[in-house]
Amino acid sequence: MATQRHDREIHSLDEFDAALGSGTSLAGFRIQSVDLTDRTFALLSFPAGDAVFLGCAMQPEAATKVRADGALVFPPVPDLPFDPYRARLYSPGELFEGIAEHPYEETPDARAYAWFRRTRADGDIFSSMLRALHDDALSDALDEHLRGAPVVGVMGGHRMGRGTDAYAGAARLGRSLTRSGLTVVTGGGPGAMEAANLGAYAAPLPDAALDEALELLAKAPSFTPSVTDWARAAFEVRSRWPRGGDSVGIPTWFYGHEPPNAFATHIGKYFANATREDGLLARSTAGVVFLPGAAGTVQEIFDNATPNYYASRGAPTPMVLVNRVHWTTHLPAWPLLQALASDRSMRARIALVDTIDEAQEALARLRDGL
Incomplete structure (x- = not known):
């Protein structure tokens, strides 16, 4: 049917x-x-x-x-900065259209965020219906794009700066996961998310290309103070290596001050963050790697733990937390995750590792046990 x-x-x-x-x-x-x-x-x-x-x-x-x-x-709705009925995922060029000549604030992505902030404050029921239509269309497009693909989620904080060892490690992880035949999906934003999408983009390229790309990006280490400079650096990398590998980003205009990254070749950008988070994790059928992050990443850990705990989506999916000190001392999510899993089948599907370089091996081990 x-x-x-x-x-x-x-x-x-x-x-x-x-x-x-x-x-x-x-x-x-x-x-x-x-x-x-x-x-x-x-x-x-x-x-x-x-x-x-x-x-x-x-x-x-x-x-x-x-x-x-x-x-x-x-019928089509006039004077909207987005199409509520769109049939396909976004591309980076579509969301950042005009970024080479104009500031980020004039791009379709920024204009959609401005519309969202204005209409959400107004509380207009017609606008909320348009947002819901758009998000449902994006969910359908994501299902069609990812149908049959082994999807691994890579979650992590937006503050991970370009030019850091952590960013380079996350990029290597994304490259390695993609080369192993998995489809990398992230939250689609800056920081750790961008790094993993960058790695996936570099997967079909010579190894040296990623090192060169990291050097180019380091000149604009963060999307603050200038999203324009940050985005232009990414498109410079894409222009130098135009045939990168595929991955997916699933960001949200709910956190519209964080721009989407340009290395996710397919972007499902939502207005409703709750719909976005649930869909992002539910589609990570091959497991999720959680890099260090703050409140958003903690939320994602337990959003993923809940269906694993209740087995509401079938067999639990692997969960790998990276950086022992971060997840046991700074934000002690790991002890709580262990306690939840202690008498459940998900106990054999969770792991804590010290470094990014250990993450893929741990994920493979947990997947092999399924």
Whole structure:
């Protein structure tokens, strides 16, 4: 049943034309964010009963006809800095469009954040509905992109600076995980998250490329005080090595002061942080590595521990915490995690290691035990 629904989704003009080429009706299709203004003849010619058109531009006579057939039509919403019906994940170039010539504040990402802050303060129900539609569309796009992939999450703090040993270690981890055949997914922001996505991006490149990239990025070590300089340094790396490896970032405009990083080749950016966090961890089916972080990373540890504790998603997924001192002394999440796991099946799926270099081996060991 789910496969049939997926097969009835149309995300592009090519898919629209192919559907009409192989059938005689649009009945039952879900057409998502496709510009159909040049397909008026087809829309007038083919039955469209029970079809749903989500954010599809079309000529007035075509819209009238498909409604008369019994289709639902959700028209595009004007004057928005984002598409609430979008069918695909974002790319870095899309979110940072214009960054080479203009400051970050003029990019689509920054404009979406400004809209979010304004409409959230207003409490407008229409705006909250648009945010929910957008986030649901992004969840669908993530499911489609990651279907069948072995996904490993890499979590960690946004304060991990470029040019530090910790940042370089997180990048090496992302590269190694990707080279082992796993798909790296992070929270999509700066710091440890960017480093892991950078490593995944460097995976198909010669080893020396990552070292050179780290040197280039170090000239803008943080997104403060200038997101513009920070982002431009990342795009300089991408320009020098344009054929990097794939990974996914899942950031949020809820923390919009933290920009998304440009090394996640596919970005699922949400308005609702709770939806984002749950989806990020639920999709990490091959396990999660937790690098040092603060409140956000602690939240992610126990967001992941809860379904492992109750086995609500099936067998528990591996959890590897990195930096013994951080997780036992500074923020003692490890003792609590151990106590939770003591009489549960997740006990054999958690590990604490001292260094980033030990993380992948620990993850592999826990996965082999599944």
